[in-house]
Amino acid sequence: MTICKTMLVLSSIFWLGACGSDSDSTVTAPEQVLPQGQFSLAISDSPMAGVTHVGMVMGELVMTDAAGDIHRHDLQDMAFNLLDFQGMDSHLMVDSIDLPPGQYHDAYVTTQQGDGNDGCYVEDGQGRHGLHITNGQLPVSDFEVVADQHLAITMEIDLYRGLSNEQGQYLLNHEAMWSVDNSHMGHLLGEVDPQWIADCETTHSDLASAGGQFSHMAYLYPEEVTDINQMADMGTNPPAGFIPPTAVSPMMQDTDGNWHFAMGYLPAGNYRVGYSCLGHVDDPITDEITSGPFVMFKDSGSITIEAGTQGGQQTVHECGNGNGGHHGGMGMGLGG
The missing domain is CATH 2.60.40 (Immunoglobulin-like)
Incomplete structure (x- = not known):
């Protein structure tokens, strides 16, 4: 009887130890938080005589990272008068969005081509006219997002060089546009x-x-x-x-x-x-x-x-x- 009792006690101890071992081996790894950078994009213009209103309607910001993945940010048909933001004034289109660090290229903002009623338009002394922008896009130069840093870029549009009127339809070409890192520019x-x-x-x-x-x-x-x-x-x-x-x-x-x-x-x-x-x-x-x-x-x-x-x-x-x-x-x- 003594031998049997001893074996029973030892078996119970081993069983309890095994259960404790299984519990200790189940460890939940902490969720990994990837570093992010912040990106902002504004727009400004240099005006031209004879034009009283340049209505812009923005669709989305599109950009491609170094791996070839496309990132999109919806601007929700943002509408504004470009002539309200001249010289050192600018309109903030994208405000401090989070982006993975790295190089970005083929970036642009889509625009809604205008027919005089809907979309982008120009008002002059002869009324309201549709505005077409080359490829329906405002290009943004290549840029790099750095982790835990804020990159602010401004797109400048020189209307005198870029805006033309052909048979009642206004056209805006890319040759008169540039974008610049705000930390590397002056006025x-x-x-x-x-x-x-x-x-x-x-x-x-x-x-x-x-x-x-x-x-x-x-x-x-x-x-x-x-x-x-x-x-x-x-x-x-x-x-x-x-x-x-x-x-x-x-x-x-x-x-x-x-x-x-x-x-x-x-x-x-x-x-x-x-x-x-x-x-x-x-x-x-x-x-x-x-x-x-x-x-x-x-x-x-x-x-x-x-x-x-x-x-x-x-x-x-x-x-x-x-x-x-x-x-x-x-x-x-x-x-x-």
């Missing part, structure tokens, strides 16, 4: 010598538009341009020896008569500024500088756009003797 504020304005109008009085009006324009060129004779107009196919502008902006006159201009979201770097009062004869497609009436009136010299420590630094440039510090006031857009 240009220009003061214009009133004597330049007067001299240009006097010299080219025979080229004034109906009513004797002129379109005073600032032209920004890459640093490869070192002479006024290299400054092309807005035509898409510049003649040999000419270099097209990087950006174009109309000059404004404040209530005190001071002329000024602004160009926002420029990639940091070296540029050169040109001036003409003949913007009204500068067609955005055809060459008007060798076979037309357009003339670049003044070379305003070189300029360096700096981003500053956080991006968005303002650089003031004087055309001629400037105008005494009156370069207009503009709000700031999306920060870096």
Whole structure:
């Protein structure tokens, strides 16, 4: 009997030990949280004369990562007037969405092609017209998302160079668009010598538009341009020896008569500024500088756009003797 009792007790101990061993071996691994970066996208524009409203209707942001996977972010038919966001002002389309770290390419925002009633449109002195954007897309340059960092990009649209009207239908092409990391860009504020304005109008009085009006324009060129004779107009196919502008902006006159201009979201770097009062004869497609009436009136010299420590630094440039510090006031857009 003693032997039997001992064996029974030992068997019970082994059985209980085995149960405890099974329980201890079942361990739930903690859920792995992958690192994410944040991405924001805004849009801004440089306006053009004769257009009072540029209605945009956005569909979605599309982008492809390094593995070839396509990411989409619904913009829910976001609608706004592009002309409300000029110079350093911008409209935030995508606000701090999470994305896996890595390189992204083939990025664009889809738009709803307009027919004058629905979709994108332009209003001018002759009414409301449909707006078609090349491929129905606004391209975004390639970018990299870094874990635990926020990347803010702004898309700039130069309407003077990109918007054209063909038989009552407006077209917006990609050549006049760029996007830039907000931490690597700056803004240009220009003061214009009133004597330049007067001299240009006097010299080219025979080229004034109906009513004797002129379109005073600032032209920004890459640093490869070192002479006024290299400054092309807005035509898409510049003649040999000419270099097209990087950006174009109309000059404004404040209530005190001071002329000024602004160009926002420029990639940091070296540029050169040109001036003409003949913007009204500068067609955005055809060459008007060798076979037309357009003339670049003044070379305003070189300029360096700096981003500053956080991006968005303002650089003031004087055309001629400037105008005494009156370069207009503009709000700031999306920060870096």
